[in-house]
Amino acid sequence: MIETHEIISYVAATCTTASFLPQAILTIKTKDTDGLSLGMYSLFSIGVLCWLIYGILIEDEAIYIANAITLVLAGIILSYKIYNTLFRK
Template sequence: MNITPEIIGYIAATLTTSSFLPQAIMTIRTRDTESLSLGMYSAFTLGVLLWLVYGVYVSDKAIIFANAITFLLATSILVFKIYNTVVKKHG
């Protein structure tokens, strides 16, 4: 089997995305975003969005695949983080 760059890209995408999954699922299930910094998580989510845009621009499927999934997860966590932050401020 000939290991093409594309295959390496897909394996990399699967590894980094799947290593993000448990943390994301736990946060979504527990809604506990206390340990997350809103600033850092916003930067991360924006960064993942831009990787997605970049992947589309350069039509790189591995980048699109990894960042589309990560973006969905990161956005749901960010929504919980913003919700928790707003609720905490205004009770």
């Protein structure tokens, strides 16, 4: 039988992974990255990449799939931020 803490971990993983979707959509639509921290998205992307590698190493499909999705979304946001930082005032 599935235990309470397992259900909570699935809800948690779904929320934290899915949360970057509305942010990526907003950033793609508005291209407004003034309020976004370059430090945050740089550190966060490195962290998620490490979680992805960790998931692959321990062969945990849920961990590496969730982090692969998050890495793509955070990577899109980071790319917009870097582009705006370099090429726009």
